[in-house]
Amino acid sequence: MKTFNDLAELSNEEISALLELADRLDKQPEPQALQGKVLSLLFLSPSLRTLASFQAAMTRLGGGSFVISPDMSIHGLETRPGIVMDGEAAEHINEAVPVIASYGDAIGIRAFAERKNLEHDMAETEFNSLTSLIDTPWINMESAMNHPCQNLADWKTLDDLDVPANGGKFVLSWAFHPKALPLAVPASTLYTAARRGMDVTVLRPEGFELPDAVMQRARTAAESAGGSVQETDDRADAMQDAHIIYAKSWTSTRHYGDRMNDQKLRNELVDWCVDEAWFGNAQDDCRFMHCLPVRRGVVVSDAVLDGPRSVVIHEARNRMLAQMAVLHRMLGGGQ
Numbered sequence: 001m002k003t004f005n006d007l008a009e010l011s012n013e014e015i016s017a018l019l020e021l022a023d024r025l026d027k028q029p030e031p032q033a034l035q036g037k038v039l040s041l042l043f044l045s046p047s048l049r050t051l052a053s054f055q056a057a058m059t060r061l062g063g064g065s066f067v068i069s070p071d072m073s074i075h076g077l078e079t080r081p082g083i084v085m086d087g088e089a090a091e092h093i094n095e096a097v098p099v100i101a102s103y104g105d106a107i108g109i110r111a112f113a114e115r116k117n118l119e120h121d122m123a124e125t126e127f128n129s130l131t132s133l134i135d136t137p138w139i140n141m142e143s144a145m146n147h148p149c150q151n152l153a154d155w156k157t158l159d160d161l162d163v164p165a166n167g168g169k170f171v172l173s174w175a176f177h178p179k180a181l182p183l184a185v186p187a188s189t190l191y192t193a194a195r196r197g198m199d200v201t202v203l204r205p206e207g208f209e210l211p212d213a214v215m216q217r218a219r220t221a222a223e224s225a226g227g228s229v230q231e232t233d234d235r236a237d238a239m240q241d242a243h244i245i246y247a248k249s250w251t252s253t254r255h256y257g258d259r260m261n262d263q264k265l266r267n268e269l270v271d272w273c274v275d276e277a278w279f280g281n282a283q284d285d286c287r288f289m290h291c292l293p294v295r296r297g298v299v300v301s302d303a304v305l306d307g308p309r310s311v312v313i314h315e316a317r318n319r320m321l322a323q324m325a326v327l328h329r330m331l332g333g334g335q
């Protein structure tokens with residue numbers, strides 16, 4: 001495996017093999033599998049889980065890792081192309097990325113969406129320009145539209161919970177958040193649930209529709225896998241018989257890059273906070289998923305997050321296991 005960028009680039013067999021490997025590495029640790037291997041980790045955007053779980057994954061497999069982020073005492077990083085560097089930044093990303101990559105056997109990169117121009121972000125313009133600077137294997141640790149490590153971990157969580165792939169109902173729900181957040185998690189989570197063959201409903205208020213291309217990609221994946229994709233702003237309709245609610249806030253695509261109008265729209269939607277009342281007509285054991293970090297009392301109530309429905313800690317631990325499988329396959333042969 002040379003890159004891990006998007007579940008859409010993997011066959012069903014490759015996804016199944018990664019999930020099996022993640023399970024195996026949990027039950028039968030291989031503390032020397034990646035002995036002598038080094039993973040470079042470049043965080044141009046913040047993290048807790050991705051940062052910690054990649055380092056833990058490498059250590060558990062016998063390899064090592066190092067982290068570079070703008071918060072560290074590195075030279076100021078310039079990311080704009082064609083700029084005269086007569087300001088604060090003393091190092092351009094065009095040198096920094098290949099240098100960092102050259103110290104490792106593979107590199108993970110996180111760079112969130114700029115959120116100024118939807119077309120630009122949908123095309124992964126910034127992320128592609130970063131990966132074009134690398135000739136080692138690389139891992140997408142969250143780009144403008146993708147979060148494949150989260151997606152693989154979430155797929156494993158659904159399998160662990162015995163949520164039916166065909167016939168299972170997955171609700172991806174927008175939730176209130178004071179800030180406009182990126183589309184990477186909702187877009188790639190929608191694809192993942194559809195690709196798994198589930199009946200997926202996107203529950204979102206007016207103005208927060210996901211881009212047409214994102215919906216279409218999911219519909220195509222669902223059709224091939226025997227699932228379906230619906231969209232509604234009706235909570236009771238969406239939650240009817242749901243096995244999973246996956247909450248996430250995202251920016252208004254109607255006002256993409258326009259903070260003032262996005263804010264105006266979301267200010268009216270503070271009641272989009274998942275609480276027990278949402279589960280009235282869902283399956284009795286309907287579970288709550290979220291990629292974390294999550295704002296308590298804003299996105300979800302304490303009662304749901306601390307109660308038996310919540311699987312967010314299991315989900316977060318699966319990040320480490322899923323990434324161990326990816327690293328094993330990428331750097332150790334992974335059989």
Ligand code: CP
Nearest residue numbers: 047048049050291292
């Ligand atoms: N879910 C996730 O990617 O968490 P972090 O942003 O903390 O890495």
